[in-house]
Amino acid sequence: MLDLGEIRKNIDGIDRQLVSLFEERMRLTSQVAEYKIETGKKVLDPERERQKLEAIKSLVEKEDNKHPIADLFSQIMANSRKGQYMLLEKMGQTLREPYEAVDEIKKEGAKVVYQGVAGAYAYAAMLDYFGEDVDNFNVPTWKDAMEAVKEGKADYAVLPIENSTTGSITAVYDLLQEYNNYIVAEVYVKVEHVLMGLKGTDLSKVTTVYSHAQGLTQCESFLESHKDWQQISQPNTAVAAKKIFEDKDNSHVAIASKEAAKLYGLEILKTDIADEANNTTRFVIVSKTRTFVKNAKKTSIVFECVNEPGSLYNLLSHIIYNGLNMTKIESRPIEGRQWEFRFFVDIEGNINDQRVMNALRGIEEESRSIRLLGNY
Amino acid sequence: MLDLGEIRKNIDGIDRQLVSLFEERMRLTSQVAEYKIETGKKVLDPERERQKLEAIKSLVEKEDNKHPIADLFSQIMANSRKGQYMLLEKMGQTLREPYEAVDEIKKEGAKVVYQGVAGAYAYAAMLDYFGEDVDNFNVPTWKDAMEAVKEGKADYAVLPIENSTTGSITAVYDLLQEYNNYIVAEVYVKVEHVLMGLKGTDLSKVTTVYSHAQGLTQCESFLESHKDWQQISQPNTAVAAKKIFEDKDNSHVAIASKEAAKLYGLEILKTDIADEANNTTRFVIVSKTRTFVKNAKKTSIVFECVNEPGSLYNLLSHIIYNGLNMTKIESRPIEGRQWEFRFFVDIEGNINDQRVMNALRGIEEESRSIRLLGNY
Incomplete structure (x- = not known):
């Protein structure tokens, strides 16, 4: 022995x-x-x-x-x-560009854009962050919101980036890559889907349900018991509610927020229809300027690896070696290159923190490219 | 000096x-x-x-x-x-369960299920892998296809898992987790979207375009120049084509494959409408049995980390240490746990290869859970 x-x-x-x-x-x-x-x-x-x-x-x-x-x-x-x-x-x-450090993000007099219509979850996220009196307007697509910020028509855009049930909203990740805008804050909004229709709607006579594609996915189990309903996706959930209000067809219903039902005078036919009771969407506040709060706790970056075995692992090692926690990793295809990926990573820490600086420096030196997406 | x-x-x-x-x-x-x-x-x-x-x-x-x-x-x-x-x-x-190693996947007499209708890309993937004479049937959803394999109604299901432009099809990843089925093969199908309508359709009078949500996303630039068209998503592209054929409304058009246009006697109104010319979808062939080909080159696993800083990095180190190349990493939310993730990873190598065995063993010992999804 x-x-x-x-x-x-x-x-x-x-x-x-x-x-x-x-x-x-x-x-x-x-x-x-x-x-x-x-x-x-x-x-x-x-x-x-x-x-x-x-x-x-x-x-x-x-x-x-x-x-x-x-x-x-x-x-x-x-x-x-x-x-x-x-x-x-x-x-x-240092290879890092300078940025403006502020005590808090300026909300007074700010003009804010969101995608969708009043009553959408993005609208709720905006009110939550900027307050009820915010000067705002809406646009039909997320890309339009990014464009409005780029062109200076809005100071900030409110965009959904991740849902706790359905995962990342990859189209918004792609827009963060496409535009040189920065994430300056984040807001969490609880999503509570309800089924709504015109007053007196008979559930047994429903033929069609409208919602955002994510809304339909999030209520999959409920919709499984109504397989005969045609599912039509709309730009967002509030548009779906508005459609019911406008079409005046009581064989149509929508999945959206309670706020949307109230806004369009619709009857709530059923509550708690989402697969998961704890359903939260994370929204990011995006700006054209590199202005970050001094006490920012999260750093978001996007990088592309050189195309070699182990290169992703090597880049992640800079994060871990510096004792930093990685809260999110998301891969997206690189346009024009088949089966090559860029990685979006969230790190806990401020870019002024020595450990974060060292990690970013290491990734910058050893990746094909890296861009700071925000510090908030 | x-x-x-x-x-x-x-x-x-x-x-x-x-x-x-x-x-x-x-x-x-x-x-x-x-x-x-x-x-x-x-x-x-x-x-x-x-x-x-x-x-x-x-x-x-x-x-x-x-x-x-x-x-x-x-x-x-x-x-x-x-x-x-x-x-x-x-x-x-070893903690690994046994599996049956075969020279090739049995295609003769096999019954195959796919999601959608004849003419869909999944249909093309099926014919490509199993041949023109395959005994097959289709179902409305990917979940139905998984269920058919589970219940033995089909020997194999054909499911899209990843597109070179739009990225992972996350709903299929979630189904791989939900069902105890295995990936036994993969097929790549080139996606060539065309715009189609009834014979003599006038593009200037079009009001509505039908396609799968991914089809609409993949043709975003083309659709930007037709902002007045209502976009309605369908379960898949071939259903969209079928709808044009059935509705007989020449203000409606669809985005689908050339094969679908041919199948439903529709006129091709415009070709090359996808954002990226090289658009390929990867399909997986799924079975209930642990039967893998002897010369399998790719191993797919799904694992959950313990909730500690650096634990993902530690698990990936087993792959790298054994000199293996990781071709894919995809994170998905774990149902019932807010902001915790499971990771789907593809590794180049056969599960009989000593290096793959060692890597899986290490991950098995140090993760919360790991499951082999396939070897193909």
Whole structure:
């Protein structure tokens, strides 16, 4: 029988030697970093790293150990690069663009755009963030809202980005990539779908249900018991309610918010029809200017990996190494490239936080591209 | 001025000592693994690892080095666990369920279900994989197709999972999670959307366009120039074409495949209307039985992380450490848990490949749950 205590004591002895060698190695690599900064050389030198790994493998005696030890040295070199990025940031050699830090986002006198009509969930999100008296207008599509911000017709746009039941709203992610606008805040709105129709609607005579495609998906179980109803998707849930009000056809019903039913004088035929009782949509407030609140807690970025095995993992390592929590990762196809992806990542932290700076610096150096989407 | 050559020579000297210490450490940890296997203890012991990291930190002299060195030791211990999982796999202590390995998927006499109607892209995918003479039937929803396979009414279902322009079809990912069916093959179908209507349709008099929601999204730029058209989404593109044929209203048009236009005797009004010329949909062939082809090249899994910072990164490390390429990662909300996610990952490799086995074993041990979705 093996003596576990004895083995662990031997491991502890080895670890003491490893720690002291690591410290000496770090002292030396920080000298390399200084040299690179003085001479303006790039931190990442893939050819030198490849050669180093080959040299390491030739030193390993046991064949089975070659791969795990080469892997450890990849990690030692990656950590060494991270240390060098940190040094560059400390010395002020930052690649980041400046931004304006404010105590709070200016709401007074702001003009706000949202997609849809009054009574839509985006409308509720807007009132929640900007207050009841906000100067606002609406547009037919999310793209129109982004365009209004870009052209200065609105100071802010309110866009849904994620629902707790149905997941990411990928079209909005694509618009964040397409436009150079920034996320400056987020709002969570509880979604409570109800079924509505004209006063006196007989459920057994209904032929058609209108809602937003997401609304139909979120009430899938309820709609399974009404398979004979034709499902027609509308630009948003409030438009669906408005349609019932305008068409005056009592064989048509809509799935939308209680507020929409009230707004269009419709009768609520059934409540609690969503598959999940706790259904929340996260909305983002988007602006053209790089103005972020000083106490921002979340950083959103989008990046593209170089097309190599393990490159996504390598980029994520900058986030983890800096002790940051990643709250979201979303992949979207890159237009014009078949089966290549860009990644949208949310990190807990302020861009002024040293750890976030270091992570962004590392990703910036080792990705094909990175863009800051917001800090809020 | 620093002498780069001299510094690098010193680093090389340290690395020689590190390699030999790593080899000795690995010899000792493989003894720990043997002990754990003999005594039936779990490989991952979070409390012991936490204590070890505290001990390491107290050995580090320079304050700034504490975090990077503790991080390296986390990686050394993670690598050591991976070595132990490998040993467990080699000794036959595998947690994997058995499966039937075949030379090829049996197509003769197979009954196949697809969602939609004849002429839909899923129909084309089915004919492509199973041949023109396949015994088949169709159902209204993807869920119905999954259900038909579960109940044995069909041997295989054909389901779209991803489009090169619009990205993942998340509803199908959710169904893969919901049902215990397996992916046994995949087929790529080129999507060529055309605009169609009744013979003699005048484009200037069109009021309404029918298609699948994805079809409408994929032709967004074209539809931007027809903002006055009402967009109505249908269960799939072929149903949209069928509707034009049945309604006999020449103010209505549909976006669907050339095959659908032919099937319903409609006139092609405009070709090349999709935003991206290279638009391909990936379909999966789903079965109830764990029967995989011997030369399968792709492994699909779904797993849930424990809710801790860095746990996704840790699970992905098993894939990378084993030298495997990850071709896809998709996150979806976990029902009943707000803002928690499960991850669908595709890996290049056969589940019989030692590297894939080791990666799955590691994820199995360190995730909340993992399920094999297919090998094809």
